[in-house]
Amino acid sequence: MKTRALGFVALAAVIAAAIYGLFVVPADLNQGDAQRIMYVHVASAWLAYASFGVTALAGIGYLWRRDLRFDAVALAGAEVGVMFTAFAIWGGMMWGKPVWGVYWQWEDPRLTTTALLLALYVGYLLLRRLPDDPARRAARAAAVDIPIVHFSVLWWRGLHQGPTIGDPSKILNPSAPLLFVAALMAMVAAFTLVWWYLMIRRYELARVEWQIEEHGRLGRITAARRAVAAATSEEPAG
Amino acid sequence: MSELRRAAAVAVAIARKDATSELHGRQAAGSTLFFAALVLLLFGFALGPDSQRLTDAAPGLLWLAIVFGGLLTVSRLHQLEADDGALEQLALYPVDRRAVYAGKALAGAAAMLVLGGLLLPVVAILYAIPIGAAWLPLLAAVVLGAIGFAAVGTAYAGLTVRLRAREVMLPLLMLPIVAPLLLAAVKATGASLSGDPLGELGSWLQLLAAFDVIMLVVGAGTYGYLLED
Numbered sequence: 269m270k271t272r273a274l275g276f277v278a279l280a281a282v283i284a285a286a287i288y289g290l291f292v293v294p295a296d297l298n299q300g301d302a303q304r305i306m307y308v309h310v311a312s313a314w315l316a317y318a319s320f321g322v323t324a325l326a327g328i329g330y331l332w333r334r335d336l337r338f339d340a341v342a343l344a345g346a347e348v349g350v351m352f353t354a355f356a357i358w359g360g361m362m363w364g365k366p367v368w369g370v371y372w373q374w375e376d377p378r379l380t381t382t383a384l385l386l387a388l389y390v391g392y393l394l395l396r397r398l399p400d401d402p403a404r405r406a407a408r409a410a411a412v413d414i415p416i417v418h419f420s421v422l423w424w425r426g427l428h429q430g431p432t433i434g435d436p437s438k439i440l441n442p443s444a445p446l447l448f449v450a451a452l453m454a455m456v457a458a459f460t461l462v463w464w465y466l467m468i469r470r471y472e473l474a475r476v477e478w479q480i481e482e483h484g485r486l487g488r489i490t491a492a493r494r495a496v497a498a499a500t501s502e503e504p505a506g
Numbered sequence: 507m508s509e510l511r512r513a514a515a516v517a518v519a520i521a522r523k524d525a526t527s528e529l530h531g532r533q534a535a536g537s538t539l540f541f542a543a544l545v546l547l548l549f550g551f552a553l554g555p556d557s558q559r560l561t562d563a564a565p566g567l568l569w570l571a572i573v574f575g576g577l578l579t580v581s582r583l584h585q586l587e588a589d590d591g592a593l594e595q596l597a598l599y600p601v602d603r604r605a606v607y608a609g610k611a612l613a614g615a616a617a618m619l620v621l622g623g624l625l626l627p628v629v630a631i632l633y634a635i636p637i638g639a640a641w642l643p644l645l646a647a648v649v650l651g652a653i654g655f656a657a658v659g660t661a662y663a664g665l666t667v668r669l670r671a672r673e674v675m676l677p678l679l680m681l682p683i684v685a686p687l688l689l690a691a692v693k694a695t696g697a698s699l700s701g702d703p704l705g706e707l708g709s710w711l712q713l714l715a716a717f718d719v720i721m722l723v724v725g726a727g728t729y730g731y732l733l734e735d
Contacts, residue, residue: 331731387682394678398669408665411731412679 271468278461285454293451302366307452309359311459312352313382318463319349320389327410336478339406342413343396344470346389348463353386388416402478513605520596520609525616527586534582539621542575543628550632557634564633565695569688571629572622572651573681579617580659581676583610584667593667596733603730607660611725614656622648635699643698643707650714651691657721658683665732690714 289307296303323345330338360379361371373379396409528535549567553559560567587593596606626644630637637644662680666672694710 384682384685388679391675391678391682395669395675398671398675407731411728412662412665416683 271465271472274461274468275465278458278465281458281461282455285451285458288454289451293447296448299367302363305359305363307455308459309356309363310452311456312356312359314456315459315463316349316352316356316382316385319345319352319467320385321345322467323349323413324416327413330406330410334403336402336406337475339402339409340471340474340478341467342406342409343474344467346392346396346413347470348466350386350389350393351466352463353382353389357382357386392416402481513602513608516599516601516605517608517612520606521612521616524583524586524610524613528613528617531586535579535617535620538575538578538582539624541578542571542621542625545571545574546625546628546632560633561635564629564635565692565699567633568625568629568695569651569692571625572618572648572691573655573684573688575621575625576618576655576659577677577680579621580614580656580663581667581672583614583617583660584663588667603733604726606733607664607726607729610664610729611653611656611660611722614660615653618652618656619649622652637699640698640701643702643711644695646711647691647694647698647714650694650711650718651687654687654714654718654721655684657718657725658687661721661725661729661732664729687714687717690717 285307289304293304295301323342326338326342326345329335330342357379360382364373364379365371392409392413395412396405398405400408546567549563549570550560553563584593587596599606623645626637626648629635658680662676662683666676666679669675690710690713694707694714697704697707697710
């Protein structure tokens, strides 16, 4: 019930932030309306990295504690992170076409490394989809995920020196009016609420999936036992 | 100290075993090399007969061929054992898993080095680039690239060898990870071929070396978990 309330609050926050960013804040002098994309773009990018951070911590947690709840968190982080990464790249491309003239700017290291990161996590999710024993799958996924995260940290540290949250110099002029900053912050806050909601929902879903899997396995074991018992009890009679 | 020496002995023994089986089953290594050379030939067709364009693209094409051939090489190193049912024994050896990893990575690096070393003259002939003058930095780039690729590939091949979809999972998981290696190796190769006018060769080789060290450490740390199941 609480989660549902969070969902409605998140939805309302996104709508409010979108109205504010689209209609209240004026268009940027240089970039025009395209600059409004940045509110969504920066918010998605920030949550993409937050998700992958959560996945990494959950992976380490799983290897340490061997508790499948950590694995469910890791899955939620990876899946939600892939969504936000794709959204960030898409938003960046929509912004890049009018401002840079191309969708894909090869000279922007942030775009190319983010695309690689997306590929890494899509691979991670595909690996997780292969049918396997839950504990083995979790250990395997965690072992794959940790080097990935190590790398993404390396890229972000090595190739770009910039603030952790987006790159304000690119989005906002140094003398950016407070209005723009407020629109950005509102969207980041709204997206973070959405992120929370999605993480909780995906975690719950992963737990249910696991229970179904477990239930199915137990069912098969009981059925096999029953069949064996039936066969052995019939034997002396027949 | 004796602990370390023991681990080194284990690693060398595993690498030697892999090298022996590789040399005896010669056709597998040979066909990988032939495949990579064929890729280089096809790049020539794809880019057209403009020799200047081929020369410009040569470092990138060389490393793409090494990557494609390398994917086959590293997957084969674990595949042989999986086919013979020897993977469980490898996992059950009462030795440090990191020593097993080191041995596998050593064998992989040696195989990659042979692949890269033999592809260099192929590139020189097909794309008309002079490798003779710059052989030392080129060799350094190939050695460092081979180590890094084997370091990543050993860990990932150990993971994917038991998967049903391993043919697609290995490249899918591995290629994004080796992308920085590819970039640095291509830049280092290009710099050595052009006589290093910008003086950037050293820093690209350093980046390659750093990649190698990081991947060896990470690979050794995770290999135990991957071998576990």
